[in-house]
Every structure is written in structure tokens, then in C-alpha cells.
Amino acid sequence: MFTGLIQTVGKIKRVNKQQHHITLTVSVEDTDRLKGFKVGDSMAINGVCLTATTVEKDCFSVDVMPVTFQKTTFSQMKEGTLVNLERAMSPNDRFEGHIVSGHVDQTTRLIQKMKYENSLKLTFYYPPELKGEIVPQGSIAVNGTSLTVDDVKPGTFAVALIPHSLENTNFDRLVKGDYVNLETDVVGKYVKSLLRTTIHLNEEGHHA
Template sequence: MFTGIIEEIGTVRSVKPGRDAATLEISASIVLEDVRLGDSIAVNGVCVTVTEFTQDAFKADLMPETLKATSLASVKNGTRVNLERALRADGRLGGHIVSGHVDCTAKVRSRRPEGNAIYLELAIPDEFSLYLVRKGSVALDGTSLTVFDAGTDSITVSLVPHTSASTILGSKMPGELVNLECDILAKYAERMLQPSAGRSDGLSLGTLKENGFA
């Protein structure tokens, strides 16, 4: 579990492709301060497992599904990536609950500076628009952001100067892809409202009243 508060920008040192899979080696410093084998690190919002590490780099394997569903399939030597260690139980939840399980990739449709902010509009698949609402939370390349505006096929986010400087989002240009993870709480809520086995209706006001919740 992560918070979407990026700790540092790492650099891909090598990509070793395998059969429908790959191994990444990434240069880093902060996320390696207390690293152990088997630890989880979010790389551009994708939760990966540390398989090897040194004082200045770590390795992680990418599964076929990860390569199909995320932008990590296109990284190469020298690519800069957002990094975050898993949330400690005694840490602050500075962003929002991020699982590290990317839902889809979104393409930057436009980039517009306004005052000290940068507005990014991103095209999103229709099937995920249900989970993205104005003033709600979204993780883009692992970065916790507030949705500034939401349409049926796009969202707009606003990057403050700190976010632009401390994450790779500040350099994203139209046409580039980012990993998108919807707010997991929205997905749970939607699931609860759907009919399930043994029930003719999903969660409703009537159901809540019958069970003493309303």
C-alpha cells in the first residue's frame, strides 16, 4: 500500500527482456535507505518487488500483465521514474490510499500553464470515467492528485510547482502516456452497489434501513 507521495525520481539503468517479461534495474538513493529483499516499491505507480539491491540501485521483475497494462513496457535506459516505498503503519497518509495496481494508461491530451500551475488534460478509457469525479483523488504515475475536472472521456489535473519539480509529471507532454489508478474506495463502493449471488438488488437505501444503517 502506498500514499502517492513520491519520494524521489530514479533512473532506469538497464532493461533485460525475457519471454513476455522483463527485469528492471533502477538507480535510486532514498528508497534504498532501509530496503530489504522482497520489499515493495512503486515505480511510476506500479508495485514491484525488490529482487536484488546495491547501495545505489535495485532490481525488480515485471510480469507479462504488467507489461501489457502499464507504461513500464516502454521504459529504456535513462528513463526517469517516480519512486515510493510502501506505507509504514506508523506513517502519515499524506496523499490517498494507492494500491500500486494500475487500472489503465492515459494519454496526455493537452498541457497548459496557468499562473504557478500546470494543467494536464488526459484522455481516459470510458470504462473508468465512473470512478473519476471532480475534486476526487487519482494516482498518475504513482502521484496522488486531485481531479480538477472530469468528463466522460477525460480528466484534468493541476500540478503545483512542488509536484512539477519533484515528479516526472512536470515534464509530461501531449501524446505521452501515464499510469492511472482510480481511487480504490470508489471501486469498492461500486461493487457494493451491484447485485451479487443470492441477492436480487445491490446496496440501496431500503437495504440500509432494513439493517439499521439509515
């Protein structure tokens, strides 16, 4: 499990595509973030939970299945791409973000990027597949970063980033048209599923 609080930004060092999987190697300038990190440990890379297959002092590698590669922004990554990194949460850690599983629901594109007072407002296309899962003041993970939804309009939603978030993520590199990984709030998913089940049962009872 993750919290969506990005710990550092890494850089794609190598993308090795093979027949049944893709290997990503990520370099980390802040090597202290890899202390104690070992083969078999989990790392969220731009919000995607992956398992380390090799670990060195300043870099690590993970294997990505083709379906994950195609479903996420990994398909657009190349050497030098900056990625948000968060190690799996320890039982002793403070829980300050929101529950992030590391399983990306959809990708979406940036529609607008504008300064808003001392923050940066990012507006994204609202994928219809996520209808009802993105709500004003709700939580959402964008490239693995726990953010609060600023507003929702027909076909779009927006988030606002404070200076700290900008300094510690890869969002300052985003430009209009870029794609990001989305993971909606797990609580919202359960509520949505429960409502669907309730409606279905009511309809069955009505027709019985």
C-alpha cells in the same frame, strides 16, 4: 500499501527482457532513499507495486511479469526514462495522500499540458472502462502520484500540479501523447461495485 506521495525520481538503468519475465534496474541519485531498503521490499515504480530482487547502494532491480509489462507504461520504457518512486508505507508513517494499492487499472494518454496560474494543468483521455471512477475533486493516482481531479468533461479529465509536485515527480518531462499509469480511488471502486450489486438485486426482485 502506498500513499501516492512520491519520495524521489529514479532512472531506468537497464531493461532486460527474458522469456517469462522482464527485469528492470532503476538507479537512484538520492541514495538516502534506499537506506534500509532490502530484497523482498516493495517499491511503487510509476504507480506499479513491485518487489526488489537485488539492492545496491544506488540502484535496485525488480522482476515484471509480461502481463504487467504490457498493461502499464513499462512497455514503452527504455534506458534513461525517469520514473516516480515510493517505498511501501510504514505503519508509523503519516498518511497524507490517499490509499494507493500499486495495481494499475488502465493507461491513458496526455491530451493537453498548459500553465494555469502557479500550477500546471494536465488533461488526459478518460478511459471508458473507468466510467464513474474519476469524479471532480476525487482522488486519483497518476504515475503513482496522489492527485485531486480538477475537472471532468466528456471524454477527458484534468489534474492540476503545484510547483512542489512538479519538482519532485517526472511530470515536467511529459509531452502531449505520452502515456501514464492510472489507479482510481479504491473507495470509489467499492461504491461502484456496491451500486452494481444493488441494482442487480433490485432487478432480480422486480422480475421475480
